[in-house]
Amino acid sequence: xxxxxxxxxxxxxxxxxxxxxxxxxxxxxxxxxxxxxxxxxxxxxxxxxxxxxxxxxxxxxxxxxxxxxxxxxxxxxxxxxxxxxxxxxxxxxxxxxxxxxxxxxxxxxxxxxxxxxxxxxxxxxxxxxxxxxxxxxxxxxxxxxxxxxxxxxxxxxxxxxxxxxxxxxxxxxxxxxxxxxxxxxxxxxxxxxxxxxxxxxxxxxxxxxxxxxxxxxxxxxxxxxxxxxxxxxxxxxxxxxxxxxxxxxxxxxxxxxxxxxxxxxxxxxxxxxxxxxxxxxxxxxxxxxxxxxxxxxxxxxxxxxxxxxxxxxxxxxxxxxxxxxxxxxxxxxxxxxxxxxxxxxxxxxxxxxx
Numbered sequence: 001x002x003x004x005x006x007x008x009x010x011x012x013x014x015x016x017x018x019x020x021x022x023x024x025x026x027x028x029x030x031x032x033x034x035x036x037x038x039x040x041x042x043x044x045x046x047x048x049x050x051x052x053x054x055x056x057x058x059x060x061x062x063x064x065x066x067x068x069x070x071x072x073x074x075x076x077x078x079x080x081x082x083x084x085x086x087x088x089x090x091x092x093x094x095x096x097x098x099x100x101x102x103x104x105x106x107x108x109x110x111x112x113x114x115x116x117x118x119x120x121x122x123x124x125x126x127x128x129x130x131x132x133x134x135x136x137x138x139x140x141x142x143x144x145x146x147x148x149x150x151x152x153x154x155x156x157x158x159x160x161x162x163x164x165x166x167x168x169x170x171x172x173x174x175x176x177x178x179x180x181x182x183x184x185x186x187x188x189x190x191x192x193x194x195x196x197x198x199x200x201x202x203x204x205x206x207x208x209x210x211x212x213x214x215x216x217x218x219x220x221x222x223x224x225x226x227x228x229x230x231x232x233x234x235x236x237x238x239x240x241x242x243x244x245x246x247x248x249x250x251x252x253x254x255x256x257x258x259x260x261x262x263x264x265x266x267x268x269x270x271x272x273x274x275x276x277x278x279x280x281x282x283x284x285x286x287x288x289x290x291x292x293x294x295x296x297x298x299x300x301x302x303x304x305x306x307x308x309x310x311x312x313x314x315x316x317x318x319x320x321x322x323x324x325x326x327x328x329x330x331x332x333x334x335x336x337x338x339x340x341x342x343x344x345x346x347x348x349x350x351x352x353x354x
Contacts, residue, residue: 003037003038003039003040004037004038004040005036005037006036006037006106007036007099007102008034008035008036009033009034009090009095009098009099010031010032010033010034010091010095011031011034011088011089011090011091011099012026012031012032012088012089013026013027013028013032013034013049013056013057013086013087014026014086014087014088015027015056015084015085015087016085016087018083018084024087027056027057028049028051028056029051031091032049032050032051032056033050034047034057034099035047035048035049036061036102036106043113043117044060044061044110045060045061045106045110046058046059046060047059047061057086058082059079059081059082059086060081061106061107061110062107062110062114063107063111063114064080065103065107066107067099067100067103067104067107069096070087072093073089073090073091073092073095073096074087074088074089074090075087075088075090075096075099075100076088203271203274203278207271213264213267213268217261217264220260220261223257224254227250227253227254228254230250
């Protein structure tokens with residue numbers, strides 16, 4: 001039957017920057033089709049997306065994968081085999097929700113398929129081990145009793161191995177969530193820095209305009225004083241007719257200058273209020289930097305814990321290998337003893353026949 005598509009959606013595809021592990025790199029210029037496929041021959045699930053003539057996503061789904069919603073229209077998951085993180089941007093929140101639900105269903109199906117495959121392999125292994133022993137029930141019973149102690153140690157070692165593996169997965173998940181928070185904080189920091197730069201440029205321009213307006217204000221004030229002196233001179237001469245017309249024009253000019261001065265004062269007050277907002281933006285930026293530093297410290301601690309867990313896991317694996325060797329040696333010794341007992345039995349039968 002081959003691979004069969006089971007679900008498809010349209011989304012913008014991104015991949016994490018391999019250099020920084022923080023920034024997103026677009027894998028497609030436009031929205032492309034992202035599909036879930038099921039391979040009936042190998043009993044595996046894959047996510048495939050093709051952009052042009054190149055496959056931009058070819059990911060085999062494993063039970064350890066997790067699809068995380070980082071915003072209302074964006075989600076991501078990590079592929080350890082490809083050593084990358086995929087991000088999908090959807091047009092609506094509903095499309096993101098449908099994709100996340102399908103991802104969870106496919107992951108659960110992959111987990112069930114793996115468990116069935118492991119059970120089948122264990123059954124085949126048990127049949128392979130049991131087939132060469134063509135002995136009676138009485139001769140098979142002693143080896144089980146003799147190796148009960150090492151076998152019990154082996155079970156305990158496997159249980160410890162499973163516990164350490166689950167702890168490792170949990171810590172990796174915490175580290176992934178911490179990385180997501182760090183990415184979001186850095187994006188917020190970049191936004192604040194961009195706004196800060198724009199506001200600083202606006203303040204510099206406003207300061208330059210204020211200096212220019214101050215010069216214009218001084219010139220207007222000088223012009224106003226000169227016009228007032230002219231009005232006073234004209235009133236002192238007591239002229240009528242043209243002097244009254246000139247006086248009206250001067251009064252109108254004076255009113256226009258006062259209105260212009262008032263407008264400039266209001267603009268100065270607006271710029272001063274923007275300066276207060278600039279200080280608030282600086283405080284928010286400092287807080288974001290502090291939160292980013294705390295997140296980096298937390299990630300460092302999680303990495304240290306993962307290293308310790310990996311060391312413990314390696315120690316457990318070495319202990320399990322040592323137990324396997326001891327069990328193998330015990331089985332070999334038991335085989336020799338069984339062979340000797342079989343020879344003794346044959347000898348006794350021959351003596352009885354005589």
